[in-house]
Amino acid sequence: MTMMSEEIDDLATDNDLFAVDMSASIENNKRTAVRYVRDDIAAALAKKSMLKTSEFSVQLIDISSKGALVACPQKLAINKKVTLRLSFNDGKEFVIAASVIHARNAPEKQYGLKFSRYNNELGEHLLSSQSDLIFK
Incomplete structure (x- = not known):
């Protein structure tokens, strides 16, 4: 059974419409980086106050090349500038x-952190150093 050229054109049109719909939904999704769930990375946050800089350990919940989610006992204000230090086993x-x-x-x-760049x-090191495939 062969398809006629009209049927092929109809399929191509259907696929083109599907591609347009997919691109529209991708534009609405702001999470464009893979988030990794890792328990083998030591994490610490540093924050500056008027007089000093303090650094404290945090629990890394998930991470990507664009940001991270951490749990921490310290109170952090929204829009607060911080520095995240990540130490890998290697x-x-x-x-x-x-x-x-x-x-x-x-x-x-828990606090969501957005990296400044x-x-x-x-991202490459997260992928190459992982031992378990856990994504979020």
């Missing part, structure tokens, strides 16, 4: 400027 370390963009109460306080090197 000795690689990243120090990344970020802003607090949202907070939510869970069993512990897209970090390709971090």
Whole structure:
């Protein structure tokens, strides 16, 4: 059974419409980076106050090359500028400027961090150093 050229044109038109619909939904999705769930990365936040800079450990909940979700005992203000220090088991370390963009109460306080720039090197290292495939 062969398809006639009109049927092929109809299929191409249907596929073109589908592609347009998909691109519209992708534009609405602001999460364009893969988020990794990792428990093998040590994380610490540094925040500046008027007189000093304090650094404290945080629990990394998930991370991407664009931002991270952390749980932390310290109170952080929305739009607060912070520095996230990530230490991997292989000795690689990243120090990344970020802003607090949202907070939510869970069993512990959680904060969404947006990195000041897209970090390709971090994204590549997250992918190459993972041992379990857990994505969010």
